[in-house]
Amino acid sequence: MTSASSPTPQLTGNTGADGILAGLDPEQSEAAQAVRGPVCILAGAGTGKTRAITHRIAYAVATGAVPPEAVLAVTFTARAAGELRTRLRALGANGVQARTFHAAALRQLSYFAPQILGGPMPEVAGNPIRWVSQAANRLRLRTDKTELRDLASEIDWAKSSLVSPGEYVTAAARANRGISLTPAKVAEVYAGYEEAKRRNDEIDFSDLLLIMAGALEELPDVARAVRAQYRYFVIDEYQDVSPVQQRLLDAWVGDRRDLCVVGDANQTIYSFAGAKPSYLLEFADRYPDATVVRLERDYRSTPQIVELANRLMSGAQQRDAGLRLIGQRPDGPKPTFAEHDDEVAEAAAVASTAKRLIAEGTPAAEIAILFRINAQSEVYEQALTEAGISYVLRGGERFFERAEVRQALVLLRGAARADDGSVPLPQSVAEVLSSVGWNLEHPPPGGAARERWESLAALVNLAEQFVTELPEARLDEFNADLEQRAASQHAPTVQGVTLASLHSAKGLEWDAVFLVGVTDQTIPIQHATTEEQLAEERRLFYVGITRARQRLMLSWALARNPGQARRRKPSRFLDGLRPGAGTRQAGTPKRAKVVPQSEDAAAFGRLRTWRKKQAEAQGVPAYVVFSDATLVAIANRAPSDDTELAQVPGVGPTKLERYAEPVLAVLAGQDPEPVEIS
Missing domain, CATH: 1.10.10 (Arc Repressor Mutant, subunit A)
Incomplete structure (x- = not known):
């Protein structure tokens, strides 16, 4: 799941300038040879951006255009800076400084603190x-x-x-x-x-940039010393530069012109944190004689995925000189679109497809499930667990490990002592959560508070789902169910399918990507109301699409829980991308069945009746026997023997051994007695 946009030759410190250019495509080579003056590299997703800038730096060093110690390459994460240093060493460009903005400012301020601050570094x-x-x-x-x-x-x-x-x-x-x-x-x-x-006597990370920028602007001795050290600048991910970072960059560069910026306005997804793509888009206005190189050959994704990404952005109202990706890989399968009746069924279908891909040879680590907000992860954590698929949650805590969820579980356990069953379970859960500020009618507009609200809302929805299985359930039974869910999701998982938010997926790539929950109010997020915010949500969706190398599967659910009214709508960003009603193209998947219809519905009902009796006989919540999602999958597939039943997501070896006989009997129209579990 790392970047591999085009093959990098294994070079050594003795490699000459011509060797550094070997293997670059024409546009990458043009960028590498533009070693002086202002340069702007517009680099689309998967076009070999890092390859182009590292070869440019190495070529400039090899040709004597600049000594390595005079180069400062700046990027946004320590991981990316480390990648730059590793590649530059392989290209023979030892001594080049590759740092984040904050790391570079910290190093400089630490050295000049006596002159700038009049004392030691705070x-x-x-x-x-x-x-x-x-x-x-x-x-x-x-x-x-x-x-x-x-x-x-x-x-x-x-x-x-x-x-x-x-x-x-x-x-x-x-x-x-x-x-x-x-x-x-x-x-x-x-x-x-x-x-x-x-x-x-403390400063924060923003202060590092502000103080250092002010010092370079106001203290000539400090400015001369820093500018004598660094004379050649390369700024990666320039679309994500904030005003304070641009101010520091201007102070570093001064009136010199050896500045190269690299970025893609289509991947600006951090405006909420201060990023301004205008610096990239207006670079040629600021430097009219700048060399502008466009990298549009996409080495990451199949032409089918590239086409979808291009179509998504074709209507975007932004000034990016029309970057349009050109797929370089062999053809692959078309992206698929699937609509489900509820999130439980959507997650079950995703887990089922992931299980099939793994069985066909795709490593689990090369599969990702991407969603807009972290609170969406719970249903996928559960579905993957039931399917016996290991997973890794990137960029966030697992659902049951989040502070607000842990607090809610403590409160629910306390409230269960006084629960006499007079209040419906979902209402009881909602009342308990209201004591910590949760309110169904007034969700906060965004940020961490919104994420917290969504996590607590997920608990209320779990309660609503639970009473569809056990209508008279009380808090103690619901708490036991939650404990079972939490326990099943705490198993160590080092390798597995990646679960990640769209923001945390930036910079990564996988062979197969599921983009899930693609509904209006989620992508775009409901608190995105201005034109600028909606444009950023579109770019975030674009980032998700361009994470996929070979397979891309997009899906959405019309309701949160089984049995709820299907009021949700597919994301407006899908307009023009997916086949419309009555115009289904050959090979396009039919609408996914979730809540079973006709014969499936009858089988589903019989399975639920059997499950309730089985759960009561065992003294456990119905979920412990089989989840609704698993019963839906069983009803839809109608397996006729143990082998077919074993292929259903959520039917692992233990459950197969325990329940195969009664489940197959139910599907055959019989009414088996509960099995004894020792």
Whole structure:
């Protein structure tokens, strides 16, 4: 799942300049040989961006255009910086500095602290939330951990955007920012946060950039020393540069012109954190004589996936000079589109397809399930577990390990002691969660608070699903079910299918990608209301599509739980991408069956009746026997023997041994007695 956009030759320190150019495509070679002056490389997804810039640096060093120690290559993550250094060493460009903005600023400020600060380097706050908390407490604001995280994110956005506490209210309104606190309160906390840091002689990571930029602008001796060291700049992922990072870059470069920027405006997905693609899009306006190179040959994805990505962005209203990917790989299967009646069935279908791909030879580590928000992971964690498929959750905690879920489970266990069954289970769960601020009618607009709300909403929906199986269920039975779910999802999983949000998937790639939950209100997310926010959601969807090398499967569900009204709509981004009603193309999958119809529905009903009796005989929740999703899959497939039943997702070896005989009997129209479980 790492980047492999085009093969990299194994070179050594003795490789000459011509050898460095060997194996590059024409556009990559043009970029590599543009070693002086302002250069802008517009690099689409999978086009060999890192390959182009590392060969450009190595070629400049090999031809004597610049000494390696005078080069500063800047990117956005320590992982990406490490990748740059590794590739540059292989190309013989030892001594080149490859760092993140913050790492470069920290190194420089540490060295020049006596001149800039008049004393030693202050401590860099490892956990700035404690100063946010202190500021909120001084204002007598009652905030939980989620609200503190949102406040910290707002302050980080403001500082990245060069917005002071006094300017925050106006800037927040202009940018359509929104968290649970009013902009005025956020501004007060922001001011208190800055004061708390000053009192404790600490700075944060944004301060590193601000202080260093100010020093280069105002202290000629510091500016001369830094500019004498670094004379040749390469900025990766330039579409993600924020105003404070651009200010520092301008201070580094000064009035010189050896600046190369690389990026793809179609992959700008961090505007919420201050990123501004305008710096990339307007680079040629700022430097009219700049060399502009376009990398559009996509070595990652099949032409079918590339075509879908291009069609998605063809209607995007942005100025990117029309970057359009050209697929270089052999043909592959067309992307598929599947509609399901509910999320449980969608997850079961995804797990079933993943299991088939693994059986056919696709490594589990080369399969990814991507979703818009982390709270969507729970149903896929469960479906994969039932199917016996290991998984790795990237960029977030597993559902039952999240702080808000753990807290909710403690509260639900306490409430079960007083539950007399007079209140329906979903209402009981909702009332318990309301004690920690959850409210069905008023979800927060975004940020960590929204993620927390979605996690708690998932618990309420699990309760609604649970009572469809056990209508008279009480809290203690529901809690036992939750404990079973949590226990089954805590098994160690080092290798497996990747579960990831679209944001955390950026920069990665897999052979097979499932894009799930592709409904309006989710992608685009419901709190994206402005034209700019909707454009960013489209770009986020584009990033998801372009993570796939060989297979891409898109799906959505019309309801959250089985039996609920199917009111959801497919994402508006799918308009024009998927076959419309009545125009289904050859080879396009039919609408996925989820809640069974006709004969399947009858089988499903008989299976549920048998499961209830079996669960009661064992003294366990119905879920422990089989989930609804598994029963749906059994009803749909109608296996006739043990071998066919074993292929159904959720029917592992143990359940096959225990329940094969009664399940097959139910499918044959019989009414078997519950089996005894020792």
